[in-house]
Amino acid sequence: MTVPPAPSPAGGAGAAVPDAPGAPAARPRAAVMEDVAARAGVSAMTVSRVLNSPEKVRPETRARVLAAMRELDYRPNSAARVLVTGRSRVLGVVSFDTTLYGPASTLYGIERAARRAEHTVSIASLSSLTRRSVQDGVERLRAQSVEGIVVIVPHRSAAEGLRGLPPDFPAVVVGAGDDLPVPVAAVDHRAGAARVTRHLLSLGHATVHHVAGPGDWIDASERVAGWRAVLEAAGRPVPEPLPGDWSARSGYEQGRLLAADPEVTAVFAANDPMALGLLRALREAGRRVPEEVSVAGFDDVPEAPFFAPPLTSVRQPFGEVGRHAFQLLMDRIAGVQGAPRRTVEPELVVRESTAARPG
Amino acid sequence: MTVPPAPSPAGGAGAAVPDAPGAPAARPRAAVMEDVAARAGVSAMTVSRVLNSPEKVRPETRARVLAAMRELDYRPNSAARVLVTGRSRVLGVVSFDTTLYGPASTLYGIERAARRAEHTVSIASLSSLTRRSVQDGVERLRAQSVEGIVVIVPHRSAAEGLRGLPPDFPAVVVGAGDDLPVPVAAVDHRAGAARVTRHLLSLGHATVHHVAGPGDWIDASERVAGWRAVLEAAGRPVPEPLPGDWSARSGYEQGRLLAADPEVTAVFAANDPMALGLLRALREAGRRVPEEVSVAGFDDVPEAPFFAPPLTSVRQPFGEVGRHAFQLLMDRIAGVQGAPRRTVEPELVVRESTAARPG
DNA sequence: CCGCCGCGCGTTAGCGCAAACATCGAGGCC
DNA sequence: GGCCTCGATGTTTGCGCTAACGCGCGGCGG
Numbered sequence: 001m002t003v004p005p006a007p008s009p010a011g012g013a014g015a016a017v018p019d020a021p022g023a024p025a026a027r028p029r030a031a032v033m034e035d036v037a038a039r040a041g042v043s044a045m046t047v048s049r050v051l052n053s054p055e056k057v058r059p060e061t062r063a064r065v066l067a068a069m070r071e072l073d074y075r076p077n078s079a080a081r082v083l084v085t086g087r088s089r090v091l092g093v094v095s096f097d098t099t100l101y102g103p104a105s106t107l108y109g110i111e112r113a114a115r116r117a118e119h120t121v122s123i124a125s126l127s128s129l130t131r132r133s134v135q136d137g138v139e140r141l142r143a144q145s146v147e148g149i150v151v152i153v154p155h156r157s158a159a160e161g162l163r164g165l166p167p168d169f170p171a172v173v174v175g176a177g178d179d180l181p182v183p184v185a186a187v188d189h190r191a192g193a194a195r196v197t198r199h200l201l202s203l204g205h206a207t208v209h210h211v212a213g214p215g216d217w218i219d220a221s222e223r224v225a226g227w228r229a230v231l232e233a234a235g236r237p238v239p240e241p242l243p244g245d246w247s248a249r250s251g252y253e254q255g256r257l258l259a260a261d262p263e264v265t266a267v268f269a270a271n272d273p274m275a276l277g278l279l280r281a282l283r284e285a286g287r288r289v290p291e292e293v294s295v296a297g298f299d300d301v302p303e304a305p306f307f308a309p310p311l312t313s314v315r316q317p318f319g320e321v322g323r324h325a326f327q328l329l330m331d332r333i334a335g336v337q338g339a340p341r342r343t344v345e346p347e348l349v350v351r352e353s354t355a356a357r358p359g
Numbered sequence: 360m361t362v363p364p365a366p367s368p369a370g371g372a373g374a375a376v377p378d379a380p381g382a383p384a385a386r387p388r389a390a391v392m393e394d395v396a397a398r399a400g401v402s403a404m405t406v407s408r409v410l411n412s413p414e415k416v417r418p419e420t421r422a423r424v425l426a427a428m429r430e431l432d433y434r435p436n437s438a439a440r441v442l443v444t445g446r447s448r449v450l451g452v453v454s455f456d457t458t459l460y461g462p463a464s465t466l467y468g469i470e471r472a473a474r475r476a477e478h479t480v481s482i483a484s485l486s487s488l489t490r491r492s493v494q495d496g497v498e499r500l501r502a503q504s505v506e507g508i509v510v511i512v513p514h515r516s517a518a519e520g521l522r523g524l525p526p527d528f529p530a531v532v533v534g535a536g537d538d539l540p541v542p543v544a545a546v547d548h549r550a551g552a553a554r555v556t557r558h559l560l561s562l563g564h565a566t567v568h569h570v571a572g573p574g575d576w577i578d579a580s581e582r583v584a585g586w587r588a589v590l591e592a593a594g595r596p597v598p599e600p601l602p603g604d605w606s607a608r609s610g611y612e613q614g615r616l617l618a619a620d621p622e623v624t625a626v627f628a629a630n631d632p633m634a635l636g637l638l639r640a641l642r643e644a645g646r647r648v649p650e651e652v653s654v655a656g657f658d659d660v661p662e663a664p665f666f667a668p669p670l671t672s673v674r675q676p677f678g679e680v681g682r683h684a685f686q687l688l689m690d691r692i693a694g695v696q697g698a699p700r701r702t703v704e705p706e707l708v709v710r711e712s713t714a715a716r717p718g
Numbered sequence: 719c720c721g722c723c724g725c726g727c728g729t730t731a732g733c734g735c736a737a738a739c740a741t742c743g744a745g746g747c748c
Numbered sequence: 749g750g751c752c753t754c755g756a757t758g759t760t761t762g763c764g765c766t767a768a769c770g771c772g773c774g775g776c777g778g
Contacts, residue, residue, distance in 0.1 A: 032734060043758050048736055058756065078504045079441035080734035083763050088438070090481070090503065097467070104463045108456070111484050120503050122449070122481045125470050144449065144479050145437045248665040273662055280665045303632055306607040306639045308667035391764060402728050407766055417726065439764035443733050 031072035040068035051076060082145060089119045091329060092141030094134065095152040096126050100246070101272075101301050102219075102318060103152050106174055109322020110150055117330065122146055126153065129216070134161025142169075148329045150174060154218045170332040174325050175219060183332060184341045185324035189219050189298075192314040192346035193226030196268055196296045199312070199348055201234055203294065204357035205266035211254045211278060212241040213270040223270050223298060244270065248277035255281025258293075265293055265357050272297040272304050275311055279353070283308070290355035300349050310351035317344050390431035399427035410435060441504060448478045450688060451500030453493065454511040455485050459605070460631075460660050461578075461677060462511050465533055468681020469509055476689065481505060485512065488575070493520025501528075507688045509533060513577045529691040533684050534578060542691060543700045544683035548578050548657075551673040551705035552585030555627055555655045558671070558707055560593055562653060563716035564625035570613045570637060571600040572629040582629050582657060603629065607636035614640025617652075624652055624716050631656040631663050634670055638712070642667070649714035659708050669710035679703050 037044040042065060049057050050065040057065070068074070082088045093110060095103045111121045122144055124137040134157050141149055148170030151158050158173060159180055165171055167181060175186040200208045210227050213220025224241055231238045242257065244250035251274030258264045259282050269275035275297030279289055287293050289309055297304060300315035324342040331340075396403040401424060408416050409424045416424070427433070441447045452469055454462045470480045481503055483496040493516050500508055507529030510517050517532060518539055524530055526540065534545040559567045569586050572579025583600055590597045601616065603609035610633030617623045618641050628634035634656030638648060646652050648668055656663065659674035683701040690699075 045736075045759080046757060052736075056756075061756080075502060077442070077734050078502060079438045079447070081736080082438035083436070083442055084735050084737080098457070098470075099460070099463050099467050101458070104458050108458050108484065111457075111482060112486075115484070115499070120481050120483065120499060122479050123470055124479065125467065125474070127471075140474070140479060143434060143437060248662045252665060273665075276662055276665045280667065280669075283667060303607045303635055303662075306611060306632075306635045308639065308642060310639075404729080404766075405727060411766080415726075420726080436764050440766080442764080443766050
């Protein structure tokens with residue numbers, strides 16, 4: 001590819017043409033704006049304009065410049081541009097474990113939204129859930145000159161870690177508490193939990209047991225709150241929620257306890273992996289689902305329809321949350337004040353793991 | 360030019376002290392090196408040295424400078440630094456769907472390794488698997504001045520999309536074919552598939568059926584190859600592999616076909632979600648696992664031990680692969696030539712979904 | 719007592735780009 | 749037809765930082 005090496009004897013200048021015909025060439029320095037300008041016979045400023053406000057350049061000139069860019073395989077130096085404009089078009093995402101379905105999906109949604117808006121995403125994952133660790137993650141990203149940050153850490157530590165942030169630094173939180181001075185994009189976990197609990201009650205169950213997520217995760221406590229509210233409103237006994245850690249294993253362990261209690265006819269697990277563990281424990285204990293015990297989860301992971309039995313769950317629109325988070329962040333960067341909250345409703349998906357109460 | 364607009368009547372200096380006591384303060388411009396220098400009573404160069412080669416600055420001076428930094432909440436402008444040094448300490452990761460367990464885990468491994476080496480990670484996900492799309496992802500990252508790129512796209516399109524890359528651009532591929540001119544970090548899928556196939560044969564099965572991943576995914580074809588090789592070496596019939604798309608649904612659909620065939624006593628699914636679908640199909644068809652049919656998966660997702668029954672699978676050390684990818688990339692950036700290949704062996708994890716052949 | 723060395727710090731220059739202003743020619747207007 | 753406008757391009761400047769070199773001063777050998 002690429003046209004002749006020498007731009008011109010007159011325009012001499014020529015810094016670096018990619019593939020010199022002669023020798024093996026010791027890494028020809030990448031073309032810069034000046035090189036393009038020389039080749040197109042214009043000034044560097046015109047090249048810059050072609051990039052940033054093409055309508056201000058006569059079509060003919062523009063074409064010459066674009067051709068020169070192509071020929072030299074020119075790519076703008078983002079560092080220089082950021083230095084002078086102060087805008088990096090990069091945003092940071094702080095997350096805990098991007099291996100979990102929820103965070104991974106949200107991250108994915110953010111990234112897609114960012115891509116559409118011609119931004120890129122840098123990530124910082126945390127090795128622990130402490131105030132310090134969150135601060136550190138934010139710091140790592142700020143050091144990279146990101147324009148703003150999305151924090152996907154639905155954990156108390158996020159709120160704490162964010163307190164120190166300068167109030168004008170653009171940050172958005174996904175799914176965290178309501179006492180924060182930053183915009184929040186969230187799923188209404190409380191409504192989702194309420195919905196699934198009501199569903200179970202409507203099937204005739206006297207009450208619903210709950211295997212909760214870790215208490216310091218905000219999602220987890222919201223789900224507990226939604227579940228509890230429905231039980232209380234219905235005047236049903238509220239069993240002590242059993243603590244889990246989101247893992248299938250913890251669901252399994254709590255499931256063994258629950259399976260031993262013949263009173264238990266309906267269990268709501270705070271996420272799908274725990275529900276899966278629960279299903280295994282019940283099966284091992286010889287308690288049939290849903291004939292003897294109904295089980296519901298939360299998240300609606302893609303595999304939920306294939307559990308044994310297919311799992312009733314609450315579908316979280318992670319992609320949408322990601323988009324909202326991105327949009328809130330862009331608004332914030334654009335100078336919109338305040339701490340708005342965009343909440344989306346999750347959807348109950350009823351499958352075969354829940355059924356009428358036995359007897 | 361330069362030098363303080365108002366260095367000091369006293370120690371006054373102050374370009375931008377974060378919290379001016381007076382008015383609401385219209386966003387006090389962030390402190391720059393010159394501000395720190397003024398406050399510490401040194402030149403900007405000394406401030407720079409404190410950051411980059413502290414041993415060249417007398418401890419006393421260094422302490423003054425550090426104090427000034429803290430007082431001004433100074434943070435170096437990365438764009439300026441990148442502009443002048445040419446090094447960004449950012450690397451890019453191109454991935455397809457970071458929602459899938461494998462890519463997500465690998466990304467996570469890379470990010471952890473990068474963090475330890477004080478690098479950050481930018482991501483670019485692809486909306487489709489085509490040569491163009493991969494090129495585009497790479498391009499987006501290059502435009503951000505990343506120092507190198509890891510491509511987690513174990514798909515034919517990755518190889519194609521990478522061909523156009525300048526040979527000296529640092530790039531590393533995770534788990535893709537061996538005809539690439541770039542370093543590769545991979546799991547030995549072939550060995551893993553062979554291992555699980557041998558395991559099934561050793562249980563007395565006459566042959567092993569296979570639900571494969573999409574043919575254009577390199578992992579998928581490697582697994583087919585490993586499975587096929589073992590069957591052929593053992594002189595067993597090689598059934599036509601059934602095509603899946605990695606999803607539980609596709610495993611389910613192929614499982615319905617397999618369940619209808621009484622000859623089928625052992626099935627190896629190319630990943631765990633498909634194995635899960637398979638399990639459901641067999642269950643629905645009344646074929647018991649493992650008594651009548653043995654099922655094995657690949658990946659060993661954290662939930663696999665809680666499937667019904669707990670799934671025999673092949674554990675992929677994604678974290679290790681991520682670390683290798685990062686290391687290869689760093690070597691490459693440091694100038695190491697060649698296209699080395701770091702392969703890790705996956706491990707067979709036997710659980711209850713596989714058992715001796717019936718009868 | 720002179721010259722040399724090297725430590726510790728300062729000065730200069732320039733990375734690549736875009737904002738702000740300058741320039742220049744072609745019309746339009748009365 | 750002089751003057752003003754306006755569109756298209758050029759020139760200057762500086763974003764914040766670090767590489768490269770310069771300089772003064774104290775110590776040390778002869």
